[in-house]
Amino acid sequence: MCRRPTSPSESNDASGDSTETYIQIVTSGGRRIPAHPKILASASTVLESIIYKPRKHRSSENIIPILGVPCDAVEVFVGFLYSNKCTEEDMEKYGIHLLALSHVYLVPQLKSRCTKALIERLTIENVVDVLQLARLCDAPDLYLKCVKLVSNSFKAVEKTEGWKFLQTNDPFLELEILQFIDESESWRNRSRKRRKEQSLFLQLSEAMDCLEHICTDGCISVGPYDKKPTRNISPCSKFSTCQGLQLSIQHVAHCKKRVNEGCVRCKRMWQLFKLHSSICELPDSTCKVPLCRRFRTQNMKGKKQDGKWELLVRKVTLAKATSSLLLSKRKRNEKEPAPPCGINGYDIRNLVC
């Protein structure tokens, strides 16, 4: 099998084809790099079309100018065309030039190597320059990393010379970046809002569990109407929520103003009973939560709920299903029963039903 030479000088000996004419690659500094045309053509389709295009369109001296980048970068580039390799030191020194050359001369392996190397070397200072180059060279992965870095560190980036230069010379790119930052910020806000809402639905779902548990099993200070009170004072597993609900239930039982006269606390509890009734799956005769049957009857009579309420019901039902799935999974893992609940003689019949 024929081995590809690793450098232009080795090419002469390795190919054994001393009669073939060399191409001279000429750099901006006037350096001439001899190179084997077949090797250049096999590594780059752009060079292939330059090399094999009819002679009248190009210099009779077999010269290919590669200008606008340092001479050493061109040497590294030609070396890569021969060997498919370049060192980390080369990447450190000429990464941006090699990216440009790999784009212009269509050398995908070098382009991917440069993209990775430049991503690893992104800094606040160089990010704007690299971003502009990534855009010019159609390197989307690199471009995205740059925009994200600018977006996450905008205060620092806007102080750099690169950003100031961009503002003066490329206002469209500046606008594009600012739009990206704006969209990321609104995405962050939306996801913050979603998390907040999710936590509210989970709290309501927990309140629903506690309400059923208070009205069915009883807890520290409120118990169901059909069970004898006991003095078991062990708090249940969701006691912080459960205790608040028990205090509200006790308040409702004693409140003189109640909902009709505008008591906010009674109104809130009333809404929780209504929410329970909307998600309750027990038959009327089995459910011990106050007002459940009354609200269900209202629903059956066709009293239409507003869209917001229906959405709330759907979200809490979903949160309840999710948390019960998580709980059963945890229980399967732990195999430990939940702590027992106490009943302390508060008769739920005293409520507003």
Ligand SMILES: [Zn+2]
């Ligand atoms: Zn409890």
Ligand SMILES: [Zn+2]
């Ligand atoms: Zn009240």
Ligand SMILES: [Zn+2]
């Ligand atoms: Zn119910």
